[in-house]
Amino acid sequence: xxxxxALADARGLLFGAAVNHTLFDPNEPDYARTxxxxxxxxxxxxxxxxxxxxxxREAFAFGFADAxxxxxxxxxxxxxxxxxxxxxxxxxxxxxxxxxxxxLRAMQDHVTGVVTHFRGRVRMWDVVNExxxxxxxxxxxxxxxxxxxxxxxxDEAFRAAHAADPDAKLYYNDxxxxxxxxxxxxxxxxxxxxxxxxxxxxxVGFQAHLNTDFDVRGAQVQANLQRFRDLGLDVQMTxxxxxxxxxxxxxxxxxxxxxxxxxxxxxxxxxKCAGFVTWGVTDFNSWRAGGRPLIFDDVYDPKPAFAAxxxxxxxx
Ligand code: G3I
Numbered sequence: 001x002x003x004x005x006a007l008a009d010a011r012g013l014l015f016g017a018a019v020n021h022t023l024f025d026p027n028e029p030d031y032a033r034t035x036x037x038x039x040x041x042x043x044x045x046x047x048x049x050x051x052x053x054x055x056x057r058e059a060f061a062f063g064f065a066d067a068x069x070x071x072x073x074x075x076x077x078x079x080x081x082x083x084x085x086x087x088x089x090x091x092x093x094x095x096x097x098x099x100x101x102x103x104l105r106a107m108q109d110h111v112t113g114v115v116t117h118f119r120g121r122v123r124m125w126d127v128v129n130e131x132x133x134x135x136x137x138x139x140x141x142x143x144x145x146x147x148x149x150x151x152x153x154x155d156e157a158f159r160a161a162h163a164a165d166p167d168a169k170l171y172y173n174d175x176x177x178x179x180x181x182x183x184x185x186x187x188x189x190x191x192x193x194x195x196x197x198x199x200x201x202x203x204v205g206f207q208a209h210l211n212t213d214f215d216v217r218g219a220q221v222q223a224n225l226q227r228f229r230d231l232g233l234d235v236q237m238t239x240x241x242x243x244x245x246x247x248x249x250x251x252x253x254x255x256x257x258x259x260x261x262x263x264x265x266x267x268x269x270x271x272k273c274a275g276f277v278t279w280g281v282t283d284f285n286s287w288r289a290g291g292r293p294l295i296f297d298d299v300y301d302p303k304p305a306f307a308a309x310x311x312x313x314x315x316x
Contacts, residue, residue, distance in 0.1 A: 001302060004038040007313035014078055014275035015313075016041030018239065020285060021064045024071060030300040032071075034281055042072045043080040043238075043277055045287075049089040053114055057093045057106075060113055069121050080238070080277065081118060081125040083173065084111050085157045087143035088130070094144055103148045108160045115164035124169035126205055126238070127161045128154050131190075132174055138186035154190070155199045162200035169274075173205035173238055178264075179219025188227060195231060203234035203274065208264060211243040211291070212256040216263035225271045236275035237268050242305070243291030258304035261295065265312045 008015035017039045023031040035042065046052055047064040054060055072079050085107060097103045115125065131154055133141035140146050145153040154172075161170050172191055177184040187204065194201050206225070216222075225235045242260045244253040268276050280286045284298040295306040 002310045004306070004310060004313060005036075005040045007310065007315075008040055008276075010315065011269070011313060013269070013273075013313070014041045014080075014236070014277070015039055016043055016078070016080060016275060016277035017281045018043050018045040018082075018277065018279045019068055019281070020045050021047055021067050023281075023285060024067065031281060034296060034300050036075050036077075039077065039281075041078040041080060041275065041277065042068065043082045044068050045082075045280065046089070048081055048114070049083060049086065050094070050110060051089045051091045054110055055091040057091070060117065062117055065118075069118060073121055079118075079122045080275070081114075081122040081168075082238075083126040083129040084114060084161060085127060085131075085145060085153070086129040087141060087145070090144070097144070097148065100149050103144060104153070104156060107145060107149070107153065107157060111157055111160040112164045115161050115168065119165040119168070122168065124171060124203070125161055126173040127158050127170045127201075129173045130175065131172075132177075132183060132186045134176065134183065138183050155194060155197060158194070158199050158201055169202040169234065170200055171203040171205045171234075171236070171238075172201060173207065175207040175209055175239070178206045178208050178210070178224065178237075179216075179221050180224045181219075184224050188231075191228070191233065192231060195233075201233070203236060204228050205236050205238035207239035207279075208237045209239060209241055209279065209288075210260055210264075211293075212245055212253055212260060214242070214260050216260065216267055221264065222267045222270060225267065225273065229271050234274040235268075235271060236273055236277065237264060238275070238277050239279040240264065240277060241279045241286060241288060241291075241293035243288055243293045246290075254304045257293075258308035261305040262308035262312050265309055269312070 283292040
């Protein structure tokens with residue numbers, strides 16, 4: 001079958017997948033084979049999160065993340081880094097900190113240590129993930145960082161990342177922000193303010209955890225992505241998956257899933273997006289496994305969504 005990687009390369013599009021080092025296993029040869037044949041970029045699904053790299057305050061544990069990065073570099077794949085500062089997947093020691101100064105220092109040390117370690121190998125980072133809440137008015141989300149440091153934790157995280165690797169592209173990343181809506185308005189104001197303050201931010205990631213009812217046109221994804229492009233920022237779809245709705249005939253759902261993938265990629269290409277990343281490779285290993293949201297099924301066979309992306313990526 002056609003290689004999505006070759007088609008994406010020809011367009012200069014970063015086409016990636018979230019990976020789990022547990023599946024780099026001789027007993028799972030189809031995993032590495034599929035990843036290498038169809039994707040020119042990878043992101044660690046969990047291995048680069050704070051709890052993954054820095055569970056022990058005194059020492060980083062880079063082993064699993066290094067394995068992912070080394071394999072990607074060997075295979076000529078670009079690596080997205082995910083994620084430096086997030087309210088989730090934090091180790092217990094972070095919650096024991098009680099002063100602004102100590103947490104600010106700890107956050108800066110974490111960002112500096114991780115970005116420095118991967119400098120030259122990880123080309124872009126989700127510096128701050130999901131800092132905007134879903135509550136009415138979309139204020140910043142409660143987290144140790146907001147509550148103890150204050151809203152400037154975001155600027156400070158980006159400044160520390162930029163100082164550690166001035167060549168890395170630095171992203172703000174969030175979900176339910178794909179279309180024009182109150183939450184994407186809040187993200188827009190957040191990053192616009194950062195640019196005004198001279199904070200080193202280069203892009204915005206739109207996670208795109210969707211389901212088959214999502215209407216890419218109706219949600220006005222293009223207009224939304226375009227307004228961020230008009231700020232001079234790169235945009236990427238960073239965690240794409242499209243869940244099937246339960247209790248509906250399978251063939252229709254797979255066709256709707258393919259259409260959502262197609263519409264989203266078409267829209268992404270239309271604004272010259274920098275990347276399109278699916279949140280996993282095969283349905284069985286997805287965080288939403290029951291929803292079969294990816295482009296390869298449980299036995300790594302390409303689904304209708306694969307064909308739709310191949311068609312969309314094909315040369316005009
Ligand atoms: O590794 C431990 C294992 O040792 C333990 O036995 C097991 C018991 O629960 O947990 C394992 O860790 C789990 C980890 O996934 C690896 O499977 C965590 O509990 C679980 O919380 C973690 O879930 C991840 C989640 O983020 C939280 O970090 C999902 O795999 C991952 O897909 C999901 O990804 C997020 C993005 O980072 C941000 N955007 C939303 C997206 C989906 O929620």
